[in-house]
Amino acid sequence: QVQLVESGGGLVQAGGSLRLSCAASGRTFSSYDMGWFRQAPGKEREFVAGIGRSGGITYAGDSVKGRFTISRNNAKNTVYLQMNSLKPEDTAVYYCGIYYSGSWYDERSVGSWGQGTQVTVSS
Numbered sequence: 825q826v827q828l829v830e831s832g833g834g835l836v837q838a839g840g841s842l843r844l845s846c847a848a849s850g851r852t853f854s855s856y857d858m859g860w861f862r863q864a865p866g867k868e869r870e871f872v873a874g875i876g877r878s879g880g881i882t883y884a885g886d887s888v889k890g891r892f893t894i895s896r897n898n899a900k901n902t903v904y905l906q907m908n909s910l911k912p913e914d915t916a917v918y919y920c921g922i923y924y925s926g927s928w929y930d931e932r933s934v935g936s937w938g939q940g941t942q943v944t945v946s947s
Contacts (some may be wrong), residue, residue, distance in 0.1 A: 826850040826936055828920050833941030836910055840945070844905040846920030846938055854878075854898040857923040860905045861931055862916035862943075872918070873905060874928040883928045888914075910945045917942050 832844040844860070859874035873894035874883045882894050891910075896903040903920055917940040926933030 826852065826856070826922060828922070828936060828938035830918065830920055830938040830941040833918060833943045835944045835946065838910060838912055838945055838947050840910050841906070841908045842910065842943060844907065844918055844920075844941060844943070846903045846905075848901045848903075848922075850901070853901040857928075858894075858896060858903040859921050859923055859928065859934060860894060860903075860918060861921060861934070862914075862918045863940075864913075864916040867916075869919070869931045870916075871929040871931070874923070875903060885929070907943070910943075912945045912947045915943060915945050 827849045828846055830846045836842055857876050860872040861869045862872050863869040871885045875894045875896050879896045891908050893906045919940045920938045921934035922936040923933050924935035
């Protein structure tokens, strides 16, 4: 089973940038569509961005379009989330996941999750 480890979270001021990484174990990383979701305190987990197996297809949630970019490096078994123009409302725990089936936007489509990394944006 593929294991996922997120990193790169932290505290940043509004308007700043962070890049999250999600490293996957195993040899089949390039076989999976990957995604980023986030969960703020008291809220449901929210779709952030998704990327197809080769990186040629990407999707982003409405709240992050134009600010966040998802990418992947299959040679390094890693998916990234570049976050620019961060806002306090982006504060959440960010999770990467492997899609098994279903809609890109639905967390139930994700079969494996990382442990999450905290992103805090101060105003």
